Amino acid sequence: MKFTLSWLKEHLDTAATLDEISAKLTSTGLEVESISNPAAGLDAFIVAHIAEAKQHPNADRLRLCTVETGTETLQVVCGAPNARTGLKVVLARPGTTIPSTGDVLKKGSIRGVESQGMLCSAAELKLAQESDGIIELPTDAPIGAPVTQVLALDPVIEINLTPNRVDALGVRGIARDLAAAGLGKLKPMKDSAVPGKFESPRKVKMRLEGGDAKLCPQFVGRTIRAVKNPESPKWLKDRLTAIGLRPVSALVDITQYLTIDLGRPLHAFDDAKLSGDVGPRLALPSETLAALNGKTYRLDPAMVVIADDKAALGIGGIMGGEPSSVSESTTTVFLESALFDSLNIAATGRKLTINSDARYCFERGVDPVSAEAGAEIATRMILDICGGEASSLVHGGDTPEWKRTIAFNPARVKSLGGLDLPPAECKAILERLGFTVGGSGDAWQVTPPSWRADVEGWQDLVEEILRIHGYDNIPATPLPRAPMPKVVLTAQQRQVAFVRRSLAAQGLNETTTWSFLPKAQAELFLGDLALVSLANPISSDLDALRPSLIPNLAAAAGRNAARGMNDCSLFEVGPRFEGSKPGQQVMIAATLRSGQTAPRHWAGLARPVDALDAKADALAVLDAAGVSAQSLQTALGAPGWYHPGRSGLLKQGNQILAAFGELHPAVLKALDVKGPIVACEVFLDRLPQPKRKAGAARTLLKASNFQPVDRDFAFVVESSVTAESLLRAVRGADKDLLTDAGLFDVYEGPHVGEGKKSLAVYVTLQSKDATLTDEMIEAVSKKIVAAVEKSCGGRLRA
């Protein structure tokens, strides 16, 4: 909301400076968004006098002016049609910065004639959006004086009005708040009744039935005849222009003015264009209305219109209609001052997408007693500016009941607000704000004024008192707390934190991607899930919720590749959505690697990423989460977005904890990214939680003092036998001496025959209590060979 300093002072008697007013506005909750001072940047402009203006010798549209500044006489070329002899003007001399362009004015020659300055228009000084010619100063303006002393330059204050502050919708309400906060005195307002000279021939007719009556509970009207509707006086035009409104005509401007001045929207109809009684009714199905903004709106029966006997005249509380609007030739006015339901106004305004000042006021809530008072004030202004005579008021409906009493214990200011303030001061603040305070001790009865519909309970009263006294006077008290902080993270929260940091330690870069993605991409990653789309996506490429983190990571890899970074290793920990209801989401840790494992290097370390890199990432997540690698089995059956032959699952029993592998080439093609790309998804919600042990003590370390022995075995097995099954057989062959086993060679080729492969493993044997003898080693070796033969059909390679 915008207003000017002089406008504020119309209501507030104060000696405070602009800065003081600004600070107080913010501290009472009317946060100052900006202050624009039109005088800023105009110090160098002075008043000058055109001693003579004659035709430029070489140009039809230019004038050659002899300009006097009091100390010198200058020759200035001017293109403005109103540059004429005897005019007082605004002069910029060379070296002055012109506000509209930011350019420094130089002495120059225009069409062969020297120009020693510039005569300025309001637009050039940024005092208006556009102007027809140069500024014409009053004839008594002192020559040579700075123009800032001559022009009425009124600072414009813009505040950010929170939706609850219905009392501050008008400049007067703002003045009232400042006065309550001690920044001056609220000037009295002349709102007494204007005696009617005649009875209004036009009556009000309330056409809202039953429960709909509350949509417009009160309608006050008045006929004013024998008016003129000229341009508004300068002061009125200046105020409207200053806050960005366009003056139209006196009658329209008066209603515009009072909307801003009092937060009281009104409407003036041209009485000659009305037919019969006027009042609110619901719009008819498909009824249309040509509104004042030049647009025609199709209405529906949920909307309230102001109508006469024949047609809708305006959209109630939002905008008047063009056919019934006042014009220069208007001689009789029918004035409307009504009350509307804020929710209905908000809904109508939204549906029609009309943002008018009237809507702004009514959807927040207008003072319920202002319908009548507003009509009287408007009448007085119309009579003053437009002349004429007023009828008595005509009424429809009634002022809704607004009085209510709130029980209040002033000790709440301390117990809720944390501020020690004497009850007398609390009472004084409430009374300055217009509240009535009765009762005593800890049982006050407080009645809010009509303009404070937002005040409902005792908590609101605490806020009013704190607000006016100043929030900054609330002391800062640290929250009481235990001398030693306790553990606040749950086991699962620590697990997730550890997973994130472990993946970063693995060399992956964490990223955060949208929870959204394009439907077409979501469909590639659904598996058994149903697509979860948004009803109102922000754009068509963010129109579904992600069923997997992979597509967004893959798209990120694609974007990086487009910037020349082909080797990506990304991870994200976040939700995937399995349904469209609260709780149908699970936490996933996903990694994605693309391109080469390392940059090109002299030692030749780089190779294309493969599925086992993704498996390593999945295992790193599980390890960080405290899942023992021994408890996991690698299985086939990864979801369809993985390469069917180069992917797998990590399971614990029947529970799938992770999927990993190379992404399916068809999926990559659909995502328009280049492979190879490998990825893994770990279901963090499915991980077993670390067991709560009795204490932090580890199991006792039992390290052997005897020499370990390594033995190697190469087994020939069918190609279909997996490395994991062979290693499990080897590891299970002896529980006593076998401490470690690993795979160190895989060979497929002519030496082992078609359909076969050779897997070479090493085992480490160590006894806890003796040096191993050849016999013992031999015995274990036999067990290993037997176990592999039994479970994998393998035999020792010759």
Place this chain on the structure above:
Amino acid sequence: MSTDNIDQLRSELLNAVSQAKDASALEEVRITALGKKGRITDLMKGLGAMAPDERKAFGQQLNVLKDEIAAALDARKQSFDSAALDARLASEKLDVTLPIRPGTKGSLHPITQTMDEVAAIFGQMGFEIADGPDIEDDFHNFTALNFPPGHPAREMHDTFFLPPAEDGQRYLLRTHTSPVQIRTMMSQKPPIRVIIPGRTYRCDYDMTHTPMFHQVELLVIDTETNMSHLRGCLQEFVRTYFGVDDLTTRFRPSFFPFTEPSAEMDIGCSRKGGELKIGNYGDWLEILGCGMVHPNVLKACGLDPNVYQGFAAGMGIERIAMLKYGIPDLRTFFESDLRWLRHYGFAALDIPTVTGGLTR
């Protein structure tokens, strides 16, 4: 065999040792002298046939000779070894300016780091961490938070909605982390101290808004916590988070449907020369919204507002990260640009703690 002969042999062998050209020649000398059939070995073998007295004297001389020759061989061998090592070292050269085998350095996203910092600070004050679903219902996101029906924030232009569900509900993506306040108060008995970090969604996308962003919410409910504690708690937070011990804060009245009284907090800053600095420089920067939990919210959660009270506060994770770490553009948080992730990201081991230092 006489002493002279021994002297003769000594000088012969010592000469041979010193004349040996290389390690293998020296080995031959060793075999000639001390090998199984070597000359000293032969003489040793001959001792058995001697008379005891003679044997003793001669044996001693032979032993001295043997030791002497062995020592000479050893010394000579060491000099060959050392020369050989020198020669080998002279031939072994590595260009130590070669680039090392690259390790990969990962990073954490600034959102993660900032959340961890926030959790570390509020953890000191006894706050636990709560979370809730991204998909919410109207009750938790709006109604229970005292948004009057028809509030503009419920409307399409702010809130992402899911298509109408078969149960008649119209689910939505939470527009703030505040619904978790409701879930916490409905599932937990006071006293409550929780922070709620998480993803939030609004249908807005421009220079300073993204359709998804992160918030952290604070909720304290008991019977005594008042606005002075709110101010104290938040003041401690901003001072610790920004690392400015005497950072001034400004409390302004504001409005949120779910708090009463409501406030916004500003912190001191400077904007001189277009550069934003946090500190007591006379200018103000809005940092968060807060207030005492609205009685209607307490009632919606089954708590008596004449008994229970407390505060709530909320702030944007990206915003405070941008302010602290000088990250200029919100939208870059979600672009996954590797250069950005590496530049603004944090090391895996850079774990923020209040006592160990929040920020390296």
